[in-house]
Amino acid sequence: MKAITFIDRARLYVYAGNGGNGCASFRREKYIPHGGPDGGDGGRGGSVILRADKNVDSLLDLYYEPHRRAEHAGPGRGKQCTGRDGRDLRVKVPPGTLVRHEADGALVGELLADGQELVVARGGRGGLGNMHFATSSHRAPRECTPGTPGEQFILRLELKSIADIGLVGYPNAGKSTLLRALTAARPKVAAYPFTTLHPVIGTLELGDAESLRIADIPGLIDGAHRGVGLGHDFLRHIERTKLLVFVVDMAGVDGRDPSDDWDSLQRELELYNAELARRPGLVVANKMDLPEAEERLKDFRKKTKTRPIPISALAGEGVARLREELVRRWETLAGA
Template sequence: MFVDEVEIEVKGGDGGDGMSSFRREKFVAAGGPSGGDGGHGGNVIFTVDEGLNTLLHFRERKFYEASSGERGGSKNMHGKDADDLIIKVPPGTTVTDVDTGKVIADLIHEHQEVVIAHGGRGGRGNARFKTSTRQAPKFSENGEPGEERKVKLELKVLADVGLVGYPSVGKSTIISKVSAAKPKIGAYHFTTLKPNLGVVKVGDYSSFVMADIPGLIEGAHTGVGLGDDFLRHIERTKVIIHVLDISGIEGRDPLEDFRRINQELESFNEKLMERPQIVAANKMDLPDSEENLLKLKEVLEAEGYEVYPISAATGKGLNELIKRADALVKEAPDFFDEEVAEEEEVIIRGPQPGEAEDAYEIIEEDGVYRVVGKEIKRKTAMADFTTDEGLYYFLKTLRKMGVDDALKEAGAKEGDTIEIEGWEFEYSE
C-alpha cells in the first residue's frame, strides 16, 4: 500500500528532576546542599532513509515519545541525559505543524535530519539554589516537560520528470516501455492509484527518474477525483511531459484536454507553469491521429511548446521524446531546493526575543483570574510545591515575570482566586 499523508503526535522526553539532598560526612556537623541536576530529555529527530518510499509505517502508530532524563543524585551527581528518538522517513517528506500550519522541515537528502520536538532540560538540584543569604535550600527543580506537537507528514515523490495527463492517455504504458517499472495497466480510468517511479537510461552514461502521476480531471486541485492527493507529487519535478491522446478515440479534444490539465496545475501551484513542459502526442498508431496532430502542433508550437508524436504501444517516437527530456533535466535547476530555502525551519520554544509579552496572558472568568501561556506552563511544571521554599521561589519567579502587576492591571483584588495550571492561589497585594 502506498501512503503519502499521515498525521502523528510527537513528544520530546521530559527532563529529569533535580535532587534535594545535603552532604552527610563524618565530622561534618551540617553539610551543605549536594543535590545534582536532572538529565536532559531526548529529542525527537526525523532523519531521511532512502530505503523507504512510503509513510505506511506511520499508519499503525500515531504517538512517538522520546525517553526522559534521569533524576539527579546526591553528592552533586547529575542525572544521565536520555537518548534521542530517531524516526526514519522517506526522502521527499514535508513536515508541517498542524496547529500553526507552518512547514517545519522539508527532508530530501539522505541522512538529512531535523529536531521535530526538543526534549526538556533537566531540573536543577538544590545545590544550584545556594546563595549568600540562602545557605541550605531545601527545594529543587522538576525537569522541564518535553515539547509536544502534532505534525502532518506529506510525501512528495522525488522525480526528474513527471508524466501528467487525463486518465487512460497512456502514461503508465510509456513508463513501462522506457524503464523497468511495471505499473498496472488497463483500458479503464484510474488504473493508476499511486505514483509509479522508474529509472530511465539514456545512452551509456545518463539517466533520470520518471514519475507516472495518476490521471487528473477538472477540479483536481480542489480534491475532485484523485484530486490534490497526487497533485503534490508533480511539485518536485524538473520537467513535465504532458501526455495527450491525440487519436480523440473517446470523443475528446486533445487541445482542450491540454488547456484543462494545465489549468489544474496552475490552480494547484502557479509555479508549476515555470517548469519546462513538452507535449507527448500519444496513440499515433490509431486512426485520425495524423489529422489531429497537425491541428495540435499548429497551435501549441506557436505558443512555444515542443510536440513529439509517439505511440507508446509500438514504441515509435519514444527515443526522441526521452532524449529531449534528458537534455531538459540537465538544464533545469532543482526547484525544490529553492522552495526549501524559503521555508521556515525554526522550532519555536517558549517566548522568543522581542516576544516576552506573549509569555502569558490573564483571563478572567466568573471572578477567577487564570494565568495561561507556554512559559507559565513550563515554570509551573518545573516548580517544587512540596516545600515552602519551593513555593516561595515560584511566586518570586512570577513576580519577576510581571504577573503580579498584570493581575492588578486586570482588576484582581485582595482575596480573589488566581488559577495557574490547576493550582489555586489567593491574590494578595
C-alpha cells in the first residue's frame, strides 16, 4: 500500500479544558478564631487554538491524530488561592486552511498568513470561591460555584493552498517538469498520466526577498469538473492564485490534438468555476524540442487565437523567457 503523504480534508475533534471549581474554605490561623471565607476561584480552562505555519503543507497530522484536548484548569484553594489556568493547546495547520463546524457547515474562520491564529474551542471559566459570597449579614458563606465546561466541537478542515500562480494542464503535459525548471521544488516526473497525486508548491525567487509561489496540481481531463480523474478535487488549490499558466503538450505525445486539449481545459475550468476561467492566464507550448511540435504550434495559434510561449521544460529551452514574462505579468497584476 502506498503511504499517505498528503491530506487536504480532515475532521478534527477539539476539546477545550474545563474551568476549575471555586473553593469553599475558611481562614484558620492561630489567635484568629473565626477567620472569614478565603476559598479562591477556579482557573480558566485551556483553549484549543489553530495556528497557521508555513512549514506545514498538509493536514496529515490531524488525520492521524484527530482528537485534540487542551488542559483542564485547577480548582481554587484556601487562602484565596486561585486555581491554575489550563494550558492552551496550539495545533499547527498549513496557511490556507478553512475551518467549518461539522454540524451545520458554518464557517468558523480561515487561516491565511503564517502565524495567524484562530481560537476554535474556548476554555471554561473558573468557578467563584466562597470569599465572593460574604456579606455583612452572611459572614460564613459555604457557597462556591463550579467551573464551566470547556467548549467541544467537531470541525471540518479543508485546505486551499495559497499560491500566486497555478499550473493547469492535461496529465503528462509537463507541468511538474516545468515547476522543476522554474523553482527548486522537486515534484515527481514520469512518462505516464497522473504522476502528480497532490499539489506541490514551488517558490520562484525574484530577488529583493520577493518570491512567487507556483502550484503544480494533478492533471485535468474531460469531466474533471464532475470528479473524473484527480483534477477536480485539486482545482480548489488554484482558486486562490492570481495568474494561471496553461501547459499544453504541443507535440501531442499522447495522441491528442493540442487545440482540443486547450478547449477541454477551458471548458473544465468554466464548468468548475466560471470566475476561474476568466482569470488572467498565460499559455505555454511545451515539448517544443520534439519534431511534431512546430507544425502543431502554428495550427494551435490559428485555432485558439492565443499567443503561446514556446518552451521545452525538459531541455530548459525558453524557460528563462517564460520566467521573465511571468514576473512581468505578475508585476502588472500587482500594480493593478
